[in-house]
Amino acid sequence: MPKRLAYLGPAGTFSEGAAIKYAPQAELIPCLSISAVAEAVSNGRADEAVVPIENSLEGSVNDTLDMLIHQPSLFIRGELVLPVQHCLLVRDGMNISDIEIIYSHPQALAQCRRYLETHFPDVVTDAALSTAAAAKYVLETEEPAGAIGPIRAAELYTLDVLAHGIQDNPNNVTRFAVLAHSDQRPTGNDKTSLCFSFTDDRPGLLYGVMKGFAERGINLAKIESRPTGESLGTYIFLIDLDGHKEDAPIKEALQHLAEQASWFRIFGSYPRYRRIS
Amino acid sequence: MPKRLAYLGPAGTFSEGAAIKYAPQAELIPCLSISAVAEAVSNGRADEAVVPIENSLEGSVNDTLDMLIHQPSLFIRGELVLPVQHCLLVRDGMNISDIEIIYSHPQALAQCRRYLETHFPDVVTDAALSTAAAAKYVLETEEPAGAIGPIRAAELYTLDVLAHGIQDNPNNVTRFAVLAHSDQRPTGNDKTSLCFSFTDDRPGLLYGVMKGFAERGINLAKIESRPTGESLGTYIFLIDLDGHKEDAPIKEALQHLAEQASWFRIFGSYPRYRRIS
Numbered sequence: 254m255p256k257r258l259a260y261l262g263p264a265g266t267f268s269e270g271a272a273i274k275y276a277p278q279a280e281l282i283p284c285l286s287i288s289a290v291a292e293a294v295s296n297g298r299a300d301e302a303v304v305p306i307e308n309s310l311e312g313s314v315n316d317t318l319d320m321l322i323h324q325p326s327l328f329i330r331g332e333l334v335l336p337v338q339h340c341l342l343v344r345d346g347m348n349i350s351d352i353e354i355i356y357s358h359p360q361a362l363a364q365c366r367r368y369l370e371t372h373f374p375d376v377v378t379d380a381a382l383s384t385a386a387a388a389k390y391v392l393e394t395e396e397p398a399g400a401i402g403p404i405r406a407a408e409l410y411t412l413d414v415l416a417h418g419i420q421d422n423p424n425n426v427t428r429f430a431v432l433a434h435s436d437q438r439p440t441g442n443d444k445t446s447l448c449f450s451f452t453d454d455r456p457g458l459l460y461g462v463m464k465g466f467a468e469r470g471i472n473l474a475k476i477e478s479r480p481t482g483e484s485l486g487t488y489i490f491l492i493d494l495d496g497h498k499e500d501a502p503i504k505e506a507l508q509h510l511a512e513q514a515s516w517f518r519i520f521g522s523y524p525r526y527r528r529i530s
Numbered sequence: 531m532p533k534r535l536a537y538l539g540p541a542g543t544f545s546e547g548a549a550i551k552y553a554p555q556a557e558l559i560p561c562l563s564i565s566a567v568a569e570a571v572s573n574g575r576a577d578e579a580v581v582p583i584e585n586s587l588e589g590s591v592n593d594t595l596d597m598l599i600h601q602p603s604l605f606i607r608g609e610l611v612l613p614v615q616h617c618l619l620v621r622d623g624m625n626i627s628d629i630e631i632i633y634s635h636p637q638a639l640a641q642c643r644r645y646l647e648t649h650f651p652d653v654v655t656d657a658a659l660s661t662a663a664a665a666k667y668v669l670e671t672e673e674p675a676g677a678i679g680p681i682r683a684a685e686l687y688t689l690d691v692l693a694h695g696i697q698d699n700p701n702n703v704t705r706f707a708v709l710a711h712s713d714q715r716p717t718g719n720d721k722t723s724l725c726f727s728f729t730d731d732r733p734g735l736l737y738g739v740m741k742g743f744a745e746r747g748i749n750l751a752k753i754e755s756r757p758t759g760e761s762l763g764t765y766i767f768l769i770d771l772d773g774h775k776e777d778a779p780i781k782e783a784l785q786h787l788a789e790q791a792s793w794f795r796i797f798g799s800y801p802r803y804r805r806i807s
Contacts, residue, residue, distance in 0.1 A: 309762040312592055312755075334762060380659060426762050456749035456772075460740045472733035474763060478589075478754055485586040485611060485703050486751060495733075 255280045259290045259299035265385035265406035271335050271429040272303040287316040291324050294432055301330070302432040308337070309426045311360055317430065318479050321520050322448055322489055329446050329521035331431035339365055339420045342388055342400045342412040349415055352376055356387035357401035365401055367421040388412060428526075436521030443497040444474065444525050449510060449517035450481060450489045458513070459490060465509035466494060469502040497522040532557045536567045536576035542662035542683035548612050548706040549580040564593040568601050571709055578607070579709040585614070586703045588637055594707065595756050598797050599725055599766055606723055606798035608708035616642055616697045619665055619677045619689040626692055629653055633664035634678035642678055644698040665689060705803075713798030720774040721751065721802050726787060726794035727758060727766045735790070736767060742786035743771060746779040774799040 260272040262283025272281055282299050284290040293299040305314045321327070339361055343352065354377045355362075355369065362369070362378050369378060381387035384402030391400040392410045399415070400406070407414050437443075451458045466473055475493040496503045498519055510517055537549040539560025549558055559576050561567040570576040583594045598604070616638055620629065631654045632639075632646065639646070639655050646655060658664035661679030668677040669687045676692070677683070684691050714720075728735045743750055752770040773780045775796055787794055 307757075307762070309757050310759050312757050315589055380657075382657060422759060424759070424761050428762060456747060457744045459750065459753065460737075460744040463737045463740060467734045467737040470733060473736065475765070476736065476753065476755060476767075478752065480584075480586055480589050482587050482699060482701070484701050485584070485705060488752070490753075 256301060257282055257299045259284050259293035259302040261287060261290055261304060263383065263385045263389075265388060265402065265409040266383055267335065267337060267403050267427060268303060268305055268429070269385075270403060270405055271305070271333050271427075274335065275303055275331070275333055275429075275431060276301075287314070287320050291320045291327055291432065294434070295324060295326050300433065303333070303429050304432060305427050306332075306430045307428040308360070309424055310364060310422055313477055315479065318477065318491060321430075321446075322479065322491075322518070325518065326434065327432045328434065328436040329430045329523050330433045330436045331523050332444070332526045333429045333431070334426050334526050335429065337364065337420060337425040337427055338403065338418050339384075339401050340404050340407060340414045341416040341419055342391060342402055342407050342410075343398075343415055344392060345411070345413055347397070347399075347413065347415075351397050352399045353397040354379060355399045355401060356381045356390055358382070358384050358387065361387075361401045364420045364422070364425060368416075368419040372416075385409070431523075437523050439497040439499050439522070440524045442525050442527075443495075443522050444493055445496060445498050445503060445522040446491070446493050446520040447507075447510075447517060448489050448491045448520065449514035450487075452515040454487070462490075462510055462513050465506045465513065466492075469506050471496060471502055471506055533578060534559055534576045536561050536570035536579040538562075538564060538567055538581060540660065540662045540666075542665060542679065542686040543660055544612065544614060544680050544704060545580060545582055545706070546662075547680060547682055548582070548610055548704075551612065552580055552608070552610055552706075552708060553578075564591075564597050568597045568604055568709065571711070572601060572603050577710065580610070580706050581709060582704050583609075583707045584705040585637070586701055587641060587699055590754055592756065595754065595768060598723075599756065599768075599795070602795065603711065604709045605711065605713040606707045606800050607710045607713045608800050609721070609803045610706045610708070611703050611803050612706065614641065614697060614702040614704055615680065615695050616661075616678050617681050617684060617691045618693040618696055619668060619679055619684050619687075620675075620692055621669060622688070622690055624674070624676075624690065624692075628674050629676040630674040631656060632676045632678060633658045633667055635659070635661050635664065638664075638678045641697045641699070641702060645693075645696040649693075662686070708800075714800050716774040716776050716799070717801045719802050719804075720772075720799050721770055722773060722775050722780060722799040723768070723770050723797040724784075724787075724794060725766050725768045725797065726791035727764075728790075729792040731764070739767075739787055739790050742783045742790065743769075746783050748773060748779055748783055
């Protein structure tokens with residue numbers, strides 16, 4: 254039976270591209286929100302899920318971080334890094350000079366801002382709920398409209414591609430996390446993601462935790478904070494570190510963390526992504 | 531001449547409420563994006579600006595952080611903390627049972643999720659570009675629609691308020707920053723906001739900076755990271771600390787920071803907000 258893989262839909266989004274790259278044979282289950290994706294795995298409708306976690310221009314995907322914090326039954330068992338390639342899409346037969354309005358997800362519009370200012374200084378832009386929703390709308394409307402989205406959306410909605418790679422920054426990549434009911438055994442080139450918080454607000458608490466990692470030579474690849482939702486200024490900290498939770502120095506540092514933090518949770522240890530290009 | 535104060539418009543948003551609270555006599559200049567707000571101050575069209583910087587449920591406002599990082603001529607000279615009170619708004623004469631669709635900004639819909647599930651389980655929700663845009667749309671459409679937004683939007687668009695305080699979390703507050711061409715002198719109860727980055731990626735660099743603050747007993751109220759936009763995994767760190775940049779221990783720690791980081795910038799020192807209720 255093929256693996257059932259949930260992702261942030263609809264079909265034609267970058268998340269679908271990541272899901273196909275991760276498991277080409279999987280049965281894909283599109284879900285309409287990050288929390289619905291998580292729910293699909295925790296209630297058994299899907300075996301695993303692929304969710305965007307960080308973009309090199311926009312930063313962390315907060316919905317995904319908040320979902321990880323609040324879903325104790327899900328673990329990160331892998332990561333993928335995919336380049337974001339935006340295209341300009343129109344209905345069959347339309348030309349660049351016909352376009353009077355361009356739709357896309359606000360992040361995609363932001364990522365193509367310079368291209369739009371240079372090539373379409375007088376064209377209106379408008380927000381859509383996803384790049385796929387913009388593509389679908391452009392197919393169905395009679396407006397002189399274009400959409401910005403991945404090449405996959407052109408295939409799905411039979412649109413013409415007027416321009417490829419229109420994002421301003423060629424280094425635009427998105428990191429996706431693979432979620433499942435367990436993480437992975439050590440491979441020798443791993444990462445570990447975790448979060449923690451403090452009930453007190455004393456100077457130096459966060460510093461104390463970081464000291465526990467620094468003194469053991471453990472590199473922190475990333476540190477992020479998210480609000481606890483209780484009051485302004487109380488945070489949950491999220492850390493990505495180099496290594497596996499079973500490595501001796503990390504095991505020790507995690508014991509130290511358990512003593513320092515009032516609450517902590519390991520999202521998982523998983524192999525670092527190596528780009529195959 | 532009254533102060534000219536730029537804010538994230540249109541009229542009827544929570545940002546307008548913050549601007550009025552900060553300077554009731556000011557001439558208000560609504561701008562359509564965070565970068566347009568910043569531009570209004572840097573090109574002299576406004577004297578100061580009020581921008582949202584952090585919400586207790588949603589976390590940092592990334593557009594504002596990125597704008598601060600990239601606008602070296604602007605400083606933070608104050609902060610305000612305002613409770614977010616959402617209302618359910620409809621056209622004159624409509625009742626709760628008439629509503630078939632509810633519009634608002636996605637953050638506002640998210641902040642009222644439990645209220646909507648309980649009171650409107652069968653009603654569709656749809657995203658608008660701002661709470662004010664939702665209110666304006668509801669006034670003009672013939673759809674059986676409601677909007678979620680601040681009480682100010684009801685006044686501006688002459689809508690009826692069917693319910694007050696419908697946000698799920700009573701602790702929902704937003705922190706706003708006041709931007710100008712300079713920050714403020716010490717008052718004895720101040721905060722300092724700054725950012726820094728490293729060109730290298732060696733273990734312990736961030737830890738080294740935090741050590742410089744911890745050893746001098748300086749409390750870090752907040753730590754955040756934003757992507758540099760150059761490649762995945764390279765970050766600009768943003769810190770809020772307790773105290774003024776002219777305080778001796780902070781001056782020392784900032785010298786230490788200048789030696790450790792490859793780049794840093796102080797957004798400003800400003801009086802801590804004290805709620806007047």
